[in-house]
Amino acid sequence: xxxxxxxxxxxxxxxxxxxxxxxxxxxxxxxxxxxxxxxxxxxxxxxxxxxxxxxxxxxxxxxxxxxxxxxxxxxxxxxxxxxxxxxxxxxxxxxxxxxxxxxxxxxxxxxxxxxxxxxxxxxxxxxxxxxxxxxxxxxx
Amino acid sequence: xxxxxxxxxxxxxxxxxxxxxxxxxxxxxxxxxxxxxxxxxxxxxxxxxxxxxxxxxxxxxxxxxxxxxxxxxxxxxxxxxxxxxxxxxxxxxxxxxxxxxxxxxxxxxxxxxxxxxxxxxxxxxxxxxxxxxxxxxxxxxxxxxxxxxxxxxxxxxxxxxxxxxxxxxxxxxxxxxxxxxxxxxxxxxxxxxxxxxxxxxxxxxxxxxxxxxxxxxxxxxxxxxxxxxxxxxxxxxxxxxxxxxxxxxxxxxxxxxxxxxxxxxxxxxxxxxxxxxxxxxxxxxxxxxxxxxxxxxxxxxxxxxxxxxxxxxxxxx
Numbered sequence: 001x002x003x004x005x006x007x008x009x010x011x012x013x014x015x016x017x018x019x020x021x022x023x024x025x026x027x028x029x030x031x032x033x034x035x036x037x038x039x040x041x042x043x044x045x046x047x048x049x050x051x052x053x054x055x056x057x058x059x060x061x062x063x064x065x066x067x068x069x070x071x072x073x074x075x076x077x078x079x080x081x082x083x084x085x086x087x088x089x090x091x092x093x094x095x096x097x098x099x100x101x102x103x104x105x106x107x108x109x110x111x112x113x114x115x116x117x118x119x120x121x122x123x124x125x126x127x128x129x130x131x132x133x134x135x136x137x138x139x140x
Numbered sequence: 141x142x143x144x145x146x147x148x149x150x151x152x153x154x155x156x157x158x159x160x161x162x163x164x165x166x167x168x169x170x171x172x173x174x175x176x177x178x179x180x181x182x183x184x185x186x187x188x189x190x191x192x193x194x195x196x197x198x199x200x201x202x203x204x205x206x207x208x209x210x211x212x213x214x215x216x217x218x219x220x221x222x223x224x225x226x227x228x229x230x231x232x233x234x235x236x237x238x239x240x241x242x243x244x245x246x247x248x249x250x251x252x253x254x255x256x257x258x259x260x261x262x263x264x265x266x267x268x269x270x271x272x273x274x275x276x277x278x279x280x281x282x283x284x285x286x287x288x289x290x291x292x293x294x295x296x297x298x299x300x301x302x303x304x305x306x307x308x309x310x311x312x313x314x315x316x317x318x319x320x321x322x323x324x325x326x327x328x329x330x331x332x333x334x335x336x337x338x339x340x341x342x343x344x345x346x347x348x349x350x351x352x353x354x355x356x357x358x359x360x361x362x363x364x365x366x367x368x369x370x371x372x373x374x375x376x377x378x379x380x381x382x383x384x385x386x387x388x389x390x391x392x393x394x395x396x397x398x399x400x401x402x403x404x405x406x407x408x409x410x411x412x413x414x415x416x417x418x419x420x421x422x423x424x425x426x427x428x429x430x431x432x433x434x435x436x437x438x439x440x441x442x443x444x445x446x447x448x449x450x451x452x453x454x455x456x457x
């Protein structure tokens with residue numbers, strides 16, 4: 001059976017979730033590999049959530065917030081914009097490829113853009129193959 | 141009252157925890173007053189067989205320091221678990237993996253290859269590597285198996301108490317000794333330290349958490365008054381359990397995180413990413429790249445003591 005990546009998507013309530021909604025109501029197709037979790041703001045995404053997702057079997061994590069300047073809470077997305085690149089650098093050291101984590105901005109009017117991002121990311125992670133998270137138990 | 145039976149053991153550790161126990165000075169006499177030491181490899185000559193021979197549960201308290209990274213350490217951890225009523229993970233290595241768990245950034249094969257072949261100080265022309273079993277004329281020689289992944293004590297056996305610190309501070313060891321003497325131990329599963337963070341105990345002035353550059357410790361001399369984070373030094377205080385009295389900070393060094401995550405936090409490194417990135421006040425992409433570049437080794441800095449206990453536990457693949 002071919003590998004179907006599991007991607008967890010954290011979408012902010014105000015813009016990106018609206019974009020996913022618009023993609024749906026506009027009947028735009030995008031892969032079902034993404035499992036969407038709605039959060040109030042991209043600034044609410046604790047790096048712990050991303051690690052948890054990988055631990056529980058995700059092959060990729062997508063984080064979507066409002067465009068810079070449009071955050072409903074003024075600067076929640078500014079914090080995400082700094083946390084996620086630093087988290088990526090740390091995860092690369094831990095053997096998790098950069099492309100498995102993606103931070104994007106999507107307004108509620110950008111249903112088409114959201115679908116393109118999900119399409120892109122699914123193909124990217126498919127090429128990387130499964131993450132096969134391991135706590136090291138098997139090797140002792 | 142019959143004397144308590146006390147065992148002490150070191151697994152993957154440096155020996156500093158054993159020394160910390162002696163640092164309690166005259167209080168060690170109280171320990172001798174209330175307890176008979178039945179096992180302490182660093183200080184006294186006991187054999188593993190002596191422990192195997194005693195009754196299960198006969199040891200009242202075992203202070204176990206060091207992480208578990210080979211089959212001998214795991215075997216003794218299991219043995220001491222069966223023989224002890226109370227098992228204490230003593231020190232950061234037993235609690236979270238500690239410095240030895242930095243080995244989880246690499247693999248057993250890479251470590252052996254570097255240590256025995258590649259390291260410049262080696263003189264090993266035959267490329268001899270340690271073997272678990274070696275046949276010699278006199279018979280079979282055995283060495284413990286080195287594990288690919290360093291583990292915390294509680295990942296191997298159930299543990300009653302955690303006493304973190306690299307090494308555990310004297311004040312907390314005395315608290316434990318007093319609790320033992322008065323038979324007033326806290327609920328099993330407790331960490332004998334504060335439930336708050338190091339920042340909570342830190343005497344430095346905290347004004348405005350907002351930085352625009354990160355310095356490495358050798359690049360600046362802190363002014364001795366203001367929060368080290370506010371001065372641009374990476375300090376693990378915001379995501380580290382208190383109980384040490386901010387000892388390192390009082391000596392002018394940022395917190396290195398040896399007490400592990402505070403109560404309720406599962407991943408110290410993730411919280412530090414969040415904390416440091418939050419106070420670095422920049423918006424545009426170029427400046428964010430500069431921030432990421434300034435933090436030279438995020439994984440090694442944020443998981444210096446806690447990698448084995450983190451969500452990922454080791455480098456993946």
